[in-house]
Structures are given as structure tokens and as C-alpha cells.
Amino acid sequence: MTRRRKILIGLAGVLALGAGWYLTRPADIGQGRFFADQTYHFQTLRALSDIPFDGADTAEVLETVKHITAGDADSWFAAWEHTGDRVAAMGRATRDPVSRGRALLRAHNYYRTAEFLLAPDDPRRPPSWKKNVDAFYEGIDTLGVTYERIKAPYGDKHLNALYFPGPAGAEQRPLIVIGGGYDSTLEELYFMLAAAAYERGYSVLAYEGPGQGSVLRDQGLVFTHEWEKPTGAVIDAFLAAHPRPPKMVLVGVSLGGYLAPRAAAFDDRFDGVVAFDVFFDVGVTARAKLPGFAQWLRRNGFDGPVEALIDLKTTMNPGFKWAVENGMWVLGTKGPLETLDAFAAYTLEPVASRIKADVLILAGADDHFVPVAQVGQFEKALTQARSVTSVIYDRDSGGAEHCQLGAQTLWHATFFDWLLQKFPVVAS
Known part of the structure; x- marks a missing residue:
């Protein structure tokens, strides 16, 4: 095929997709939705x-x-x-x-x-x-x-953590360590888990790493796929000032469904790890935001038409626009295609077999970020895990959205029951 013909095909693809998928308007607001647009609806659920x-x-x-x-x-x-x-x-x-x-x-x-x-x-x-x-x-x-602010040395920078000690007896229970994801802030982790954990007698160490919260805004640190490095730095700083807890369970929120298992694969100090929700392969998920024809254009060297398609979609889809802009910000990339390429490293496929801890995988049946099929892929890759428990929430349960937004107490019930089952408290 001549280059001229390839260019014409690429341009035709731009026009075809522009008239179809890229210009698709959101559906009418359905029952139980705040906005027709998924991003606006989802972020409203997040506030609630x-x-x-x-x-x-x-x-x-x-x-x-x-x-x-x-x-x-x-x-x-x-x-x-x-x-x-x-x-x-x-x-x-x-x-x-x-x-x-x-x-x-x-x-x-x-x-x-x-x-x-x-x-x-x-x-x-x-x-x-x-x-x-x-x-x-x-x-x-x-x-x-009651809380303690911790600064964990990280190269010539530092990472931030908040330690919420539990009530009397918490020292006999596992320490819950929680980190966020693609757009998380350290402070919102208090509402997500720390307050609920205190009610049940647990201590919580919440932290933010590169690409998140004030670490991104104040120090300019961007994400790394080697999440064991920032996580390890935070745990080292915590243990330098506190007794080692009997057990430690690491919870990763949203993109943390990749980040936390990645850290646990290289750090045997974690006895349990929770993917809240599953995020087995971020690169596959990111590439799926482009239709097959656009992916074909990339494979054949036509980045220009693909960039034109992306620019067109950002004008029509506010959620896609946000994802593109946020990706460049938190990853430190120069454009959306560079962002897609960077995400290719964010996969658990080569490291999941290293995880020896008990693993809890959560997922929503209607997750608009991550296909539920990644639950099975993750399960299959966990060949050395002590145990693997998976829960997929359907629409009737109220937990079908990504990270069960709008159903905080639903996933808490699953999580704390799992903790009691895998790490029963033995009175001293």
C-alpha cells in the first residue's frame, strides 16, 4: 500500500469516527442519575x-x-x-x-x-x-x-502520610495502610476508610505518593509504575517511629488497584492486599478509550490523525477531556499519545505471581473505567497468593460503579468481614 493511500485511509477514518463515535452525545438522564454525562454523575456520587x-x-x-x-x-x-x-x-x-x-x-x-x-x-x-x-x-x-502527620524521605523530596491510631486494643489488630489512585487526595482517605476503621478498632496509615495530592502540587513529583518505592519509603518512615504491628494490610483505591498489588509484589511486609477496585492492566484500559480504527492508525505510524481524533473527542466529551489533561499532569507527559505509552508499564501481568499475601479483589459490574474481565485475569496471575477472594457488585446491590461510589458501607462490610476472617484478633 502506498503512503498516499495510507494517508487517505487515515483521513477517511478521522471523518468517519468524527461523524460517529467521537460525536456521540450522552444518553438522556436515566433513573437514579444526576447527569447524563458519566463523569459529572460519577463525581457527584463521589461527593455523596x-x-x-x-x-x-x-x-x-x-x-x-x-x-x-x-x-x-x-x-x-x-x-x-x-x-x-x-x-x-x-x-x-x-x-x-x-x-x-x-x-x-x-x-x-x-x-x-x-x-x-x-x-x-x-x-x-x-x-x-x-x-x-x-x-x-x-x-x-x-x-x-487523633492523628499524626508523617513526612517520609523520598530522594531529595518527601511523601506525606497520616497515621490515625485506633482505640485501645488496636495494637492487636492489623494496621490498615491505604493509598489512593489517579486523582486521589490524602485527606479524602479519612472518609473512605480511616473513620470506619476507627469505629471497628483498627489503626490506619493513609499516604500519598508521586502524582497525588500535595506531593504533585507542591513538589512536582509525578507517578511511577514502580509503586513499591514510594510505599516502601512510607512504611520505613512509619516503622522508624512506631512498633511494628502484628500484621499489615495494604489497600489501593482506584488506580491503586494496580499500585497496591504492585507494591505488595515487592514487599513481603504486607500480609494482605486489597484491589479496590481491580486494575490489572492500566495500559489495556487506557488504549481501549480509542476505537480499533484509531489503534490501527497508531500501529501504522499515523499519529497525526489519531491526535486529531483525540482533540475532536475532547471537545465533545468532558470526561475524556479531563482524563487526557489529568493524565499529562500526573504522569508528566507531553501529550495524550505519550500518556498512553507511559501507561503500558502499569500492568500486574509480570509481577502478580510474586504476591504471597492474602488478596481481596473488588469490582463493580458497571465500572466505566475497568472491564470486569480483569478480575479473572488478576485471579489467574496470582499463582503464589496465600488466598484470593473476589467480589463483583451488581447494580441491585448499589455497588456496580467504579470503587462502589455511593455505596461506601457496602464495600466496608465486605472488607472488614474479610479482615476478620483472614486476620482474626487473638487476645494477648
Whole structure:
């Protein structure tokens, strides 16, 4: 085939896809959805998920989303920022410390949500981020939550961790270590697991690594697929100042479904590892965002038409636009194709057989990021694991979304039952 003919085919593909898949409009809002657009719906569920642990209130969220137009990041920011400001002001004007602390935690969540869809270089992000973090620590300090801030040396930089010691007797239980994913913040891990763990008598060490939270924003550290390095640095710093717990269980959130198992494959100090949710092969998942014809163009050297397709889709799909921009930011890549290439290293295929711990794999049947088939692939690769437990949540359970958003207590029930089964507490 001549190069001229290949170019014509490539251009025809651009036009065909532009008229079809890339220009597809979201479906009408269905029952139980806040927005037709999946990204806006999903991030609203994310805000609501913190309700059980004082991080949101139903009416505040419902009132906020009334002022948002799906696909309009400016309206998203303005609405959530306004709610954050209002709730923070109300909290600081309240004398009752419990009400004040809880209001500040809700404001923190609304500020975190506000900046989420803005471009990485948007000047509104840094001040919103500061309000987010300040409100969180002011909130837990007001509530009297016991915690310790840890800085773990990492080359000439440092990583951040929060240690939440459990109540009396927690030293006899496993230490739960939790890290986030592609867009996580250290502080939101309190609502995700630390508060629930304390209620059940566990201590929690939450941490952020390269590409996440303030480590990314303040120090410019971007992701590494060798997640055993930042995780090991955090554990080393913790154990330098605290007695070694009887057991340690590592939980990885979202992209952490790859990151945590990767770390556990190279660090035998972890007795258990949880993929919350499964993320066996990130590269395959990322490439699947391009249709087969675009992948064919790449394989045949036509990056230009593929970049044109990506640019076109970012104008029509706000979720795709966010994923492209966030990927370049957190990975430190120069363009979307470089981001796709970088993700190829994020696969558990070559390392899963090294994991010797007990493994819990969670998944949502309607996960819009990760195909549920990756559960079986991960299970098959865990040839040396002490045990493997998998749970796939269906729509009826309420846990079918990625990371069971909107069903926080559902996955908690699974997780804490698994902990009791695999690591029973033996009184000393």
C-alpha cells in the first residue's frame, strides 16, 4: 500500500469516527442519575459517598448540582465552591464544636470536588486546594480526631502520610495502610476508610505518593509504575517511629488497584492486599478509550490523525477531556499519545505471581473505567497468593460503579468481614 493511500485511509477514518463515535452525545438522564454525562454523575456520587462519615450532606449536594450544566467545568467549579464557602462560613460561626467540625469536613469535600474538573494550570485551582486542605485539618482538629502527620524521605523530596491510631486494643489488630489512585487526595482517605476503621478498632496509615495530592502540587513529583518505592519509603518512615504491628494490610483505591498489588509484589511486609477496585492492566484500559480504527492508525505510524481524533473527542466529551489533561499532569507527559505509552508499564501481568499475601479483589459490574474481565485475569496471575477472594457488585446491590461510589458501607462490610476472617484478633 502506498503512503498516499495510507494517508487517505487515515483521513477517511478521522471523518468517519468524527461523524460517529467521537460525536456521540450522552444518553438522556436515566433513573437514579444526576447527569447524563458519566463523569459529572460519577463525581457527584463521589461527593455523596462521604455522607456516612460527616463529609457531605444530601440536601447540600442536591442543591449544588441544580446549578451545574453538564460539560461546563466553570459551572461545576462555581457551584461547588459556593457551597464550600457557605458551609465553611456557617461552620466557623457555630459554637457547638461537633457541628462546627462536621461543617468544615463537608466544606473540605465540596472544595475538593470544585477544583476537580478544572484544567491543571487553571489559576483557580491553588486557592481552592488551599481552602480544601485547611478546612479538613481545621475540621478534624475541632472534632478532636487523633492523628499524626508523617513526612517520609523520598530522594531529595518527601511523601506525606497520616497515621490515625485506633482505640485501645488496636495494637492487636492489623494496621490498615491505604493509598489512593489517579486523582486521589490524602485527606479524602479519612472518609473512605480511616473513620470506619476507627469505629471497628483498627489503626490506619493513609499516604500519598508521586502524582497525588500535595506531593504533585507542591513538589512536582509525578507517578511511577514502580509503586513499591514510594510505599516502601512510607512504611520505613512509619516503622522508624512506631512498633511494628502484628500484621499489615495494604489497600489501593482506584488506580491503586494496580499500585497496591504492585507494591505488595515487592514487599513481603504486607500480609494482605486489597484491589479496590481491580486494575490489572492500566495500559489495556487506557488504549481501549480509542476505537480499533484509531489503534490501527497508531500501529501504522499515523499519529497525526489519531491526535486529531483525540482533540475532536475532547471537545465533545468532558470526561475524556479531563482524563487526557489529568493524565499529562500526573504522569508528566507531553501529550495524550505519550500518556498512553507511559501507561503500558502499569500492568500486574509480570509481577502478580510474586504476591504471597492474602488478596481481596473488588469490582463493580458497571465500572466505566475497568472491564470486569480483569478480575479473572488478576485471579489467574496470582499463582503464589496465600488466598484470593473476589467480589463483583451488581447494580441491585448499589455497588456496580467504579470503587462502589455511593455505596461506601457496602464495600466496608465486605472488607472488614474479610479482615476478620483472614486476620482474626487473638487476645494477648
